[in-house]
Amino acid sequence: MEEKPKNLWKGVVGDYQYHVTISTTESEDVDERVVYIEDLEKRKQVYGICGECKEPGTGERWCQPCNAKRFKDNFENWTSGNKIIDEFIQQSQLNAVYYKKCLEWIPFEKFQNITYIAEGGFGKIYSAEWPEGFIYYWDIENQKWLRLKDNKFALKSLKNSSNISSDFLNEIKSYLHIYLVDIIQCYGITQDPNTREYMMVLDYCDDGNLRNYLNKSEDYIDYTEKIDKLRQIARGLLDIHNAGKVHKDFHLGNILHDKGYPYISDLGMCQPANEEQTAVKGIYGVLPYIAPEVLRGHQYTKAADIYSFGIMMNEFLSEEIPFNDISHDEFLAIKICKGLRPKISEDIPKLLADLVIKCWDAEIKNRPTTKELYLILKKWDDEAYDKVGEIYSQVKKCDEIRKEKFRNRSNEDKPKNIQTHPQAIYTSRLINFKNLPKPVNSTDLSAIQINSVNPISECLDVQLSELELNEICQDDESNTE
Numbered sequence: 001m002e003e004k005p006k007n008l009w010k011g012v013v014g015d016y017q018y019h020v021t022i023s024t025t026e027s028e029d030v031d032e033r034v035v036y037i038e039d040l041e042k043r044k045q046v047y048g049i050c051g052e053c054k055e056p057g058t059g060e061r062w063c064q065p066c067n068a069k070r071f072k073d074n075f076e077n078w079t080s081g082n083k084i085i086d087e088f089i090q091q092s093q094l095n096a097v098y099y100k101k102c103l104e105w106i107p108f109e110k111f112q113n114i115t116y117i118a119e120g121g122f123g124k125i126y127s128a129e130w131p132e133g134f135i136y137y138w139d140i141e142n143q144k145w146l147r148l149k150d151n152k153f154a155l156k157s158l159k160n161s162s163n164i165s166s167d168f169l170n171e172i173k174s175y176l177h178i179y180l181v182d183i184i185q186c187y188g189i190t191q192d193p194n195t196r197e198y199m200m201v202l203d204y205c206d207d208g209n210l211r212n213y214l215n216k217s218e219d220y221i222d223y224t225e226k227i228d229k230l231r232q233i234a235r236g237l238l239d240i241h242n243a244g245k246v247h248k249d250f251h252l253g254n255i256l257h258d259k260g261y262p263y264i265s266d267l268g269m270c271q272p273a274n275e276e277q278t279a280v281k282g283i284y285g286v287l288p289y290i291a292p293e294v295l296r297g298h299q300y301t302k303a304a305d306i307y308s309f310g311i312m313m314n315e316f317l318s319e320e321i322p323f324n325d326i327s328h329d330e331f332l333a334i335k336i337c338k339g340l341r342p343k344i345s346e347d348i349p350k351l352l353a354d355l356v357i358k359c360w361d362a363e364i365k366n367r368p369t370t371k372e373l374y375l376i377l378k379k380w381d382d383e384a385y386d387k388v389g390e391i392y393s394q395v396k397k398c399d400e401i402r403k404e405k406f407r408n409r410s411n412e413d414k415p416k417n418i419q420t421h422p423q424a425i426y427t428s429r430l431i432n433f434k435n436l437p438k439p440v441n442s443t444d445l446s447a448i449q450i451n452s453v454n455p456i457s458e459c460l461d462v463q464l465s466e467l468e469l470n471e472i473c474q475d476d477e478s479n480t481e
Contacts, residue, residue, distance in 0.1 A: 051140040059098030061137035067102075068094045070138065080105045085189060085198070088169055092176060099136050101176055104188035106130070106201055111190070114155065120253075120266070120427050123197075126155040127204055134187040134201075152204040155190065157197045172200060174245065174267035182236030184256060184265040202265070205258035213257040214319050220406045223317075223349060223395040224384040229262050230313060231377040234370070236264040237309060241302045241370045248300050249428050250308035251289040252315050283431045288322040290431065292337045292362055292439035303364040306373065310359025311342065317352060318345040327423035333433045337362075339442030347401045349394035351380065362439040 040056050047057030050066055058064040071093035080086055089103045096102035111128040118125050133149035158171075172186055187201045207213040210229075214221070233255060240247055247254075247267065254266040283294060291307035294300050311322055322342035326332060332340075341360055344353045355376060361367050368376070383389035 059101075062096075062098055063138075064095075064097045067096065067138060071102075078105050080189065080191065084169070088172075089189065099134075100185055102135055103172070103176070103186070104135065106188045106190045108190050108193055111153075111155070117154075123156055123158040126157075126199075127152050128155050129153070130201070150204065152206075153187070154202040154204040155199045156202055157192065157195070157199045159197070171267050182232050182262070182264055183239065183267075184263045203256075203258070203263070205256035205263065207257040209253045210255040210257050210262060210316060211252045211321070214316070220403055222399050222403075223352070224381075224399075226317060227352075227377060227381050227384055227391075227395070230316065231374065231381045233262050233264065233312075234309070234374040234377050236262075237305060238370045238374045240264070240267075241305070246300055246302055247305050247308075249285050250305050250312065251286050251426075252312050253286070253426055255312070284428050285431060286426055286428055287328040287332060287431060288336075288342070290336075292436075293364065295333050295337060295431070295433060296436045296439070301364070302370060303367050306367045306370065307360050309373065310356050310367075313352075313359065314342055314344055314348075314356045317348050317356075318343075320345070321426070324424050325420050327421060328425050329423065330433050333431075333436055337437045337439045339440050341442070347398045347405075349391065349398050351391050351394055362441045 043056035043058070047059065047062070049056055050063035052066050053063060055063065055065070071090070075086075075090055080089070085105070089105050092101065092103040110132055111130055114126050114128040116124065116126055129151070130153050131149065133147035135145050136148045137146055138144075139146045172189070176186070184205075185203045190199050190201060191197070192199060207216070237247065237250070247264070249266060250264075254264065256263045256265050283290065283297070285294075287295075289308045289311045291304040294304050315322055320342070323332060339362060341357075344356060348356075355368075355373075359367055359373070380389075380391040383391050384395050386392075
C-alpha cells in the first residue's frame with residue numbers, strides 16, 4: 001500500500017518570512033529577505049521539505065513546482081471571461097514561490113456584505129466578507145488548499161476598467177513585485193457584475209488611512225510610537241525603491257493603518273524609476289505632496305518620493321494637514337517652487353524637524369536617500385525605545401509639552417484637521433501647470449516653517465489668469481532652466 005504523503009513543513013524562522021525583490025536595509029550587501037533562497041540546504045533548513053516531491057520548499061509551507069502543477073491542472077475549471085486577466089493570473093500561480101505571490105480569480109458571488117467606503121482619484125473602495133478566504137498552502141495530508149479567513153477584505157475598483165486597462169494590471173504587478181510586511185497585500189481579482197468594472201481584492205484595514213487613525217484616536221500617540229511607525233513606512237518605501245520603482249503618489253491618505261501597523265497602499269502610479277515622464281502625460285497626485293521639480297514637468301525620481309515622505313512625516317508628527325486652509329491652485333504651486341512649505345510645530349523634536357526639512361529640500365542632492373532615511377529612523381527608534389541618546393531627550397521633553405496640551409483640550413476643542421477650504425483637494429488628480437519658477441529654498445525658511453502662521457495665506461485664495469501667473473514668475477526668469 002502506498003504511503004500517504006506527510007506534511008513535513010517547518011515554521012518559518014527570522015526574516016525569511018519576508019519576501020521582496022531586493023532589500024538592502026542593513027548593509028550594502030543584499031539582505032537575506034529575498035524572494036528565493038538559492039542554496040538547497042539553506043532552503044531545507046528554513047522551509048523544510050515537501051511531503052510529495054521531497055524537495056526543499058520555496059517559501060513558507062510552499063513548494064513551487066508541485067503547486068504550479070496543481071494550479072495548471074485547474075486552469076480549465078475557471079475563467080474571468082477575459083483572456084488578458086486569465087493569463088495574468090495563471091502566470092502568477094505558475095511562478096509563485098510563496099503564497100503572497102499567488103493571485104486568484106474570485107467570482108463576485110463569493111463576497112458577502114459588500115459596503116461602499118469611499119471614492120479616490122482613480123476608483124472606489126468597498127469592504128466585503130470572503131468566507132472562503134485566500135490560499136495559504138496545500139494541505140498534503142488532506143489534499144486540498146488550506147485557506148486563511150480574515151473578517152473583511154477591501155475591494156478596489158478602477159474607473160473604466162471594464163475594458164481592462166494597463167493601469168489596473170500595473171498596480172497588481174506592483175503588489176506582486178514589491179512585497180514586504182509594510183506593503184498592502186493583493187489576493188486576486190474579481191468583477192462587479194453590474195458595472196462590469198474589475199476589482200482588486202486587498203487587505204482591509206480597520207483604521208482606514210493614517211490621517212483617519214490620527215483623527216479618531218482618543219489616546220495620546222507619543223513620539224516614540226510615531227518614530228516606530230515612520231521607520232516601518234520608510235522600510236516599505238525602501239523596498240519599493242530597491243525593486244527599481246517609485247511610488248509617485250505618496251501621501252498620508254495612501255498609508256493605511258491596522259492593528260497597530262502602517263501599510264503602504266495605492267501602488268497604481270508605481271512605475272520603473274527610469275521611465276521618462278513627459279509634459280504631455282501631465283502629473284497625477286495631491287499638490288501639497290508633489291516635489292517642486294515634478295510640478296515643473298521633470299522626471300519623477302526616488303528623490304521625489306523622499307520629498308513626499310517629508311511632507312507626510314511632518315503631517316504625521318504635527319497632526320496638521322498641509323495647506324488645508326488655502327486653494328490648491330497655480331498660486332500654491334508657484335509658492336511651493338519658491339520655497340513655501342507647511343509649518344513645523346514648535347513641539348516637534350528638533351532632530352525630527354531637521355530631517356523633515358532635509359527631505360523636502362528644493363535641491364534634490366540635499367535630500368537623504370531612502371536607505372539613509374530608513375537607517376536614521378531605525379537608529380532613533382532603537383534609541384527612543386532604549387531611552388538613550390539625544391533623540392530620547394528631545395522626545396521626552398516634547399512629549400511632556402504635547403501631553404499637557406492633550407490633557408487640557410476638551411473633545412469639543414480637539415482639532416479634527418479636516419479639509420476647510422473648498423478647493424483644498426486631497427485626492428489624486430491631473431495637475432499640469434505651466435511656467436513655474438525654478439525650485440529654491442525659502443530665504444527665511446525657519447520663520448516661515450516653524451511655529452508661525454504664514455502671513456500670505458489669506459491672499460492665496462484667488463483665481464489667477466495665465467497673464468497674472470506669468471507676471472508672478474517674472475522675477476524668477478533668470479533662474480528658470
